[in-house]
Amino acid sequence: MDPYRKYDEFTSYSGHSQEDWTDIERKMRVSLNIGEDGCGTYHDQPLRFMKLFSSAASLEVDDDSLDFVYADGNHEYEYIKEDIELWYPKLKVGGWMMGHDWPVSEDSMYMTIKRAATEFVEANGLEFDPLSHRTGYTEWWFQKK
Numbered sequence: 001m002d003p004y005r006k007y008d009e010f011t012s013y014s015g016h017s018q019e020d021w022t023d024i025e026r027k028m029r030v031s032l033n034i035g036e037d038g039c040g041t042y043h044d045q046p047l048r049f050m051k052l053f054s055s056a057a058s059l060e061v062d063d064d065s066l067d068f069v070y071a072d073g074n075h076e077y078e079y080i081k082e083d084i085e086l087w088y089p090k091l092k093v094g095g096w097m098m099g100h101d102w103p104v105s106e107d108s109m110y111m112t113i114k115r116a117a118t119e120f121v122e123a124n125g126l127e128f129d130p131l132s133h134r135t136g137y138t139e140w141w142f143q144k145k
Helices: 018-031 054-058 077-090 111-123
Strands: 039-042 045-048 066-071 091-102 138-143
Touching: 054 077, 066 077, 077 091, 077 111, 091 111, 111 138
Parallel strands: 066 091
Antiparallel strands: 039 045, 091 138
C-alpha cells in the first residue's frame, strides 16, 4: 500500500514532485502486472495493490491473515509507530514484520525507526535483529508469537 502522492507530513522524500509519484505508481503497476481491479501477482503469488495510506489500508485487511508485512513508509516516529501497531495484528502467529532503514549510526535521520520498533518489541516481549543491507542501512524484523 502507498498513497502515491506528495503530502506535507512525508518529509523523507520531500524532493519528489507529484509527477514523480505518479511515475513510481505507474512503474509499480506495470512491474507487478496490476489490473484495473488492483489485483496482480508477484512470483506467482497473488497480491492486492492498495493506493491508500497505511492506516486506511489496514482497515481492509483481516487480523491474523498475513504471513509477512514490510514497512517502508513515512519515517517520522509517529507514523512508523502507527504502522507497526496497526499491521502487527494482521500477522498470523509465526508471521514476520520487517522494515527498512534501521540506522547504522546514532546521528542517522532513521533513529525514529529504531525508537518505534524497539519500543514495540520491548513492550510486547518480542526479539529482533537487524539484518545486513547493501545500501549501508539494515532491515529490521521480528516474528509474531
